[in-house]
Amino acid sequence: MNSAGYLVNNMARLLVEVLRKRVAPLGIVPGQFPALLALWEKDGLTQKELLSMLDIEQATLANTLTRMERDGLIIRKEHPADARARTIHVTEQGSSIRDDAYRTAMQINEEVLADLSEEETKAFLGYMRRVIGRIKDIEST
Amino acid sequence: MNSAGYLVNNMARLLVEVLRKRVAPLGIVPGQFPALLALWEKDGLTQKELLSMLDIEQATLANTLTRMERDGLIIRKEHPADARARTIHVTEQGSSIRDDAYRTAMQINEEVLADLSEEETKAFLGYMRRVIGRIKDIEST
DNA sequence: TCTATTTGCATAGCAAGCTATATATAATTA
DNA sequence: TAATTATATATAGCTTGCTATGCAAATAGA
Numbered sequence: 001m002n003s004a005g006y007l008v009n010n011m012a013r014l015l016v017e018v019l020r021k022r023v024a025p026l027g028i029v030p031g032q033f034p035a036l037l038a039l040w041e042k043d044g045l046t047q048k049e050l051l052s053m054l055d056i057e058q059a060t061l062a063n064t065l066t067r068m069e070r071d072g073l074i075i076r077k078e079h080p081a082d083a084r085a086r087t088i089h090v091t092e093q094g095s096s097i098r099d100d101a102y103r104t105a106m107q108i109n110e111e112v113l114a115d116l117s118e119e120e121t122k123a124f125l126g127y128m129r130r131v132i133g134r135i136k137d138i139e140s141t
Numbered sequence: 142m143n144s145a146g147y148l149v150n151n152m153a154r155l156l157v158e159v160l161r162k163r164v165a166p167l168g169i170v171p172g173q174f175p176a177l178l179a180l181w182e183k184d185g186l187t188q189k190e191l192l193s194m195l196d197i198e199q200a201t202l203a204n205t206l207t208r209m210e211r212d213g214l215i216i217r218k219e220h221p222a223d224a225r226a227r228t229i230h231v232t233e234q235g236s237s238i239r240d241d242a243y244r245t246a247m248q249i250n251e252e253v254l255a256d257l258s259e260e261e262t263k264a265f266l267g268y269m270r271r272v273i274g275r276i277k278d279i280e281s282t
Numbered sequence: 283t284c285t286a287t288t289t290g291c292a293t294a295g296c297a298a299g300c301t302a303t304a305t306a307t308a309a310t311t312a
Numbered sequence: 313t314a315a316t317t318a319t320a321t322a323t324a325g326c327t328t329g330c331t332a333t334g335c336a337a338a339t340a341g342a
Contacts, residue, residue, distance in 0.1 A: 001178060003250050004262075005156055007269040010196050012153030013329070014276040015146055020297090020330085031298050037142065048320060055151050060299055062322055067297080084307045084320040109144050111279055115271045120264075121145075124272075127265040128148040130256045135155040138252055154299070161300085161327090172328050189290060201329055203292055208327080225290045225337050 004131075015112065022104050026097040027071065031064050033105065039074065039090045040098050046085045068094075145272075156253065163245050167238040168212065172205050174246070180215065180231050181239050187226045209235075 019030045028036065038053045039045065051061050065088065068074045073094035079085035113121050160171045169177065179194045180186065192202050206229065209215045214235035220226035254262050 001175070002266075003246065004254055004266060004269075005160065005246065005250055006175070007266060007273065008149070008153045008156055011269055011273050011276070012149050013196075014273060014280070015149055016298095017330075018276060018279060019146065029297065034142070034147070046320080055154075056298085057300065058321075059301080059323080062320095064298070066322090079320090082308075082320075084305095086321080105144065105146065109146055112272055112275055113145055115275050116268060120268060123261075123264060124268040125143075125145060125148060127257060127261060127268070128145075128152055131253055131265075132148065132152050132155060134253055134256050135152070135159060138159060139155070157328090158300075170327065187290080197328090198330065199291075200293080200331080203290095205328075207292085220290095223290080223338075225335095227291080 015108075018108055018112075019105070022108060023101060026100055026104070027093070028073065028097065028101065029067075032068050032071075032073065033101070035061065035064060035068065036073065036090070036094065036098075036101065039088060040095070043090055044087045046079060046087055048085070050088060156249075159249055159253075160246070163249060164242060167241055167245070168234070169214065169238065169242065170208075173209050173212075173214065174242070176202065176205060176209065177214065177231070177235065177239075177242065180229060181236070184231055185228045187220060187228055189226070191229060 016030045019033070023030070023033070034054050034056070035050060038050055047058075047061060047065065051058055054061060056064075065074065065076065069076060072091055075089050075091060076086040077089060079087055113124070116124060157171045160174070164171070164174070175195050175197070176191060179191055188199075188202060188206065192199055195202065197205075206215065206217070210217060213232055216230050216232060217227040218230060220228055254265070257265060
């Protein structure tokens with residue numbers, strides 16, 4: 001119960017709930033964050049292009065986009081050259097929360113790491129990247 | 142996208158999918174693990190007692206227990222002294238996978254941390270505990 | 283003792299992840 | 313060009329988490 005796996009899972013659940021509470025006033029939920037970040041950088045992407053920037057499965061993204069459209073954050077338009085594809089566009093509402101959302105996310109990251117020194121934080125992030133790399137290796141075996 | 146929050150979430154999802162694949166042959170899923178660990182230690186607990194050992198919400202546990210009963214891992218009996226409560230008992234099937242499940246979990250933990258030295262692993266676990274503590278503090282404010 | 287409150291568990295409903303599969307269109311090849 | 317294969321997205325169905333709420337039994341108070 002004090003294993004790495006347990007701690008990782010616990011930490012992730014706690015973190016996502018903090019994020020959920022903090023971004024609720026903005027009208028978004030945690031799962032929408034990665035897609036929004038990418039679309040704020042580059043609007044009008046297809047789902048496939050957006051997918052390539054995120055670490056989730058295609059079906060997960062499709063469903064998340066449907067909820068984002070329902071919530072007025074994006075709209076999907078038909079692709080000019082490919083009738084299978086659709087381009088994804090952030091709405092005015094989706095744009096308007098951008099700065100607040102960024103600030104909130106950065107703030108949470110800071111607060112959550114506040115007990116760690118700068119070097120410890122760096123080490124921690126490095127360990128996570130190494131573990132992630134290792135898991136991806138394991139998976140592909 | 143390289144923030145602590147993103148990495149934590151990503152790591153947790155990767156890890157749970159590895160666990161899912163590895164324990165599938167045993168007839169269990171990751172969400173059942175914590176409850177099983179606790180029940181293997183002490184059988185016949187009430188839901189409330191079991192809940193106090195886990196870091197999940199009551200409703201989540203109730204649903205997980207229902208699936209565990211469906212899957213033949215546990216049975217729930219009426220409590221001898223309190224008609225509201227039920228005692229939870231691991232079945233023969235649930236017991237039979239105990240050693241395999243333990244081994245699998247420990248094996249995954251080892252593999253996943255294989256790139257970190259012993260000191261690094263210790264530091265990593267310590268950081269996670271500190272971050273978890275911090276998040277819990279934030280939450281209660 | 284009767285009523286009100288508390289407690290133990292279940293249920294409803296949602297989000298966000300997954301795999302597997304369907305569907306329509308595009309691209310390739312015979 | 314017609315048939316096949318590949319691709320872009322959607323849908324179905326599941327798990328596992330959450331909050332909010334329901335319900336019956338136990339406990340406490342008047």
